[in-house]
Amino acid sequence: MELFANNIAFLFGVLGAGLGLGAMVSPKWAAKLVRMQADPAKPEGYAEFRATFGGVFFFLHLAFLIAASVGQGVVGAAAVLSFGWGGAAVGRILSLMLDGPQVRTRHNFVSIGIELTAAAAFALPVLSYVANPPA
Numbered sequence: 001m002e003l004f005a006n007n008i009a010f011l012f013g014v015l016g017a018g019l020g021l022g023a024m025v026s027p028k029w030a031a032k033l034v035r036m037q038a039d040p041a042k043p044e045g046y047a048e049f050r051a052t053f054g055g056v057f058f059f060l061h062l063a064f065l066i067a068a069s070v071g072q073g074v075v076g077a078a079a080v081l082s083f084g085w086g087g088a089a090v091g092r093i094l095s096l097m098l099d100g101p102q103v104r105t106r107h108n109f110v111s112i113g114i115e116l117t118a119a120a121a122f123a124l125p126v127l128s129y130v131a132n133p134p135a
Helices: 002-025 027-033 044-070 074-098 106-131
Strands: none
Touching: 002 027, 002 044, 002 074, 002 106, 027 044, 044 074, 074 106
């Protein structure tokens, strides 16, 4: 179970790092992906896409991948990412409940599914550890 859990989480770590790297390289792509745009009158908006959707995403997932690769801290790193992805889903669900029917779009429902799946994938190593703690 532990190997399966770690492999699934590792796969999602690669996907998350890939999303972050893509956002750092192409902030316009990231903007399109998240349905936002930088204000042309404020060019630092692209730096914000590179920093938050790119750098934070890439380096958090990279830290998990390193922890998983060396076998140290993988459970803690997985817990952090599980809570992060789960928090994104909770925020989006709150938006569906509080921001009116105009936000009840296919994009938001698909995004909730992706966020909950990623949260569950990163929770697998944590649950595996809890079920089978080291002796």
